[in-house]
Amino acid sequence: MFLLAVAVYFLLACLLSWLVLFPAGRELLMSTLERAGLRWRRRFAAMAQRQENGALELQRSGRAQLAEWGAFLRRHYLLCGAGLALVCLPPLVALLVGSKPSLRGFEASTREINPQVAGLLEGEQLVPPPALPPLAFTTAEVQLARPMIASASRDWAMLDKAYAQRLLMAFRIMKERHGYEMALLEGYRSPERQNTLAALGPGVTNAAAFQSWHQYGLAADCAFVRDGKLVISEQDPWAMRGYELYGEVAESLGMTWGGRWKMRDFGHTELRVAGVMKR
Secondary structure (H helix, E strand, C coil): CHHHHHHHHHHHHHHHHHHHHCHHHHHHHHHHHHHHHHHHHHHHHHHHHHHHHHHHHHHHHHHHHHHHHHHHHHHCHHHHHHHHHHHHHHHHHHHHHCCCCCCCCCCCCCCCCCHHHHHHHCCCCCCCCCCCCHHHHCCHHHHHHCCCHHHCCCCHHHCCHHHHHHHHHHHHHHHHHHCCEEEEEECCCCHHHHHHHHCCCCCCCCCCCCCCHHHHCCEEEEEEEECCEEECCCCCHHHHHHHHHHHHHHHHCCCEEHHHCCCCCCCEEECCCCCCCCC
């Protein structure tokens, strides 16, 4: 390997010396490079000419094809119009007479709204219950069940007014009829927070920004209060029974309950308003 390198170096040194010392060598090198450049220019020119000819041929062919189609349409315009109508009419009719599409991925509630409770919503304006102390949302049990819940918004004023009244009515019914005191865990959720929670994985949420009703003030996560402490875990039989009752009450008020979803969210309710969420 060393000898080969020495031989190559020697040949290069001889070639360089020849070019430097002998004008004939320089002339030979320049003429060789000039002939090579000329050959390459001719090749490139020939390739460009072929491409130009191909483009012109393709253009002529396309114009001829369009002319043939135009002549066909002119000769058979009635047949073509009938075919176009047959293709367009069925989806147009289905679009006009069909019902509005619903959100996918959720089970629709079939429960009827309780007319008496619905009447109450049109009259008395309910007020939010006293807020729990911030420390109630920082216990180990709460943080395990609801990651990052301590920094969540619990401002009732940021919720849609109609939804807030339904949710407060659910709180009243749960307390007066079933003996469960309830608390708001999270109401409005910013798009940035929604993306942060989505990054934690499907165990927290499957929805990205603006794919959740939280961003529109039309959803809330709630839990129960027992002896002054939040109870969220579904492993607690008392809490699980409360979630079942809460779902019945929420649906009777026209809300959607997360306990019927494939990825169940027992403390979640939302009020779906047509034309709000774009999907």
